[in-house]
Amino acid sequence: MQDPRELYDVRSALDGVPTGLYLVAGLTGFADAGAAVSQLSTYLLETMDNEEIVRFDSDALLDYRARRPIITFDQDHLTDYRPAQLSLYLMRDELGQQFLLLTGYEPDFQWERFSTAVLDLVSLLKVRSTIWVHSIPMPVPHTRPIGVTVSGNRDGLADSMSVWRPTTQAPATAMHLVEYRLQEVGASTIGFVLLVPHYLGDTEYPAAAVTAIESISTVTGLIFPTDKLREEDREFIANIDEQVAGNPELERLVGALEQRHDAYMQDSPVKSPLTHLDGALPSADEIAAELENFLAYRRKGDEDASGR
Known part of the structure; x- marks a missing residue:
């Protein structure tokens, strides 16, 4: 070498x-x-x-x-x-x-x-x-x-x-x-x-x-x-929460993730907050589809807000 x-x-x-x-x-x-x-x-x-x-x-x-x-x-x-x-x-x-x-x-x-x-x-x-x-x-x-x-x-x-x-x-x-x-x-x-x-x-x-x-x-x-980053995060989360609140599918997704996360953190039999209830990790295609739906909805919301 x-x-x-x-x-x-x-x-x-x-x-x-x-x-x-x-x-x-x-x-x-x-x-x-x-x-x-x-x-x-x-x-x-x-x-x-x-x-x-x-x-x-x-x-x-x-x-x-x-x-x-x-x-x-x-x-x-x-x-x-x-x-x-x-x-x-x-x-x-x-x-x-x-x-x-x-x-x-x-x-x-x-x-x-x-x-x-x-x-x-x-x-x-x-x-x-x-x-x-x-x-x-x-x-x-x-x-x-x-x-x-x-x-x-x-x-x-x-x-x-x-x-x-x-x-x-x-x-x-x-x-x-x-x-x-x-x-x-x-x-x-x-x-x-x-x-x-x-x-x-x-x-x-x-x-x-x-x-x-x-x-x-x-x-x-x-x-x-970290003050600047924390302020940016508050604004970021407020925007995400607004988008999620207007989309029932995203609300269900976030709610399901919260349940799995909380069950895991409370020493539930669920093996990990990162898996489905049957223990299977969501596939890359599922994750990509969820993310694309989220981004598409956000883009539409931005367009509606601008009057286009």
Whole structure:
């Protein structure tokens, strides 16, 4: 394997970065239900002091045909080119506590080399613990708090925070591999998978970002501003509730999801809030149909409101 350090450029001297910090990570790619990861990263970078210290080599890691850079065309010439970026930042929370943030695209290529590079940085900076966030769509109601599934090697955390603890096989992400390699070398790592309502999976759901922030705060003690996100979430939920109240089919769907969720949380014989009463997980086609019906109704409501 080539030297993993060739995968990144140091933008600011690493010997000036304090050791023993938490590393928070969130990469967009395979799935980002409710745009939890993208919202989290954007919000932290926009609201907190930060300094880019490492940038990874997109030419080595990214498939440009799948995720094309953005260019700006101004009438007759190009004025801007914005390539995708994967970087490590030195951040400060609201109390001035420093931490590291790894954010950007999920690599398309060289996962093993990328994970080795991340572990190299974790070792070099003597990272206290690596905490990462991922989100997936699940048939749960938006009227209940977003649940999380916890992985990693911090004792007792899954018992206190995981609402769903399956034994299953699932498509991996690059950060799954990083977590796996960190566990192999005995480094502290925690993964949070947010369980986002499937019918809101393709939206920017502010509650998903809030839950990501709260989960990170719980295990690190870092303090993040959330007032703006919470206000956006109140407006978002009010709009969703209005749409649901005007659609009997959606009301029945949400009501059924609430019953399964509440039964599960009360130690009901129902195995999971994510299944039908007969134990079968709703199919991808069923989920897609429900979501399309929801979006179609919302589009019609917007058109009626505008008088078109």
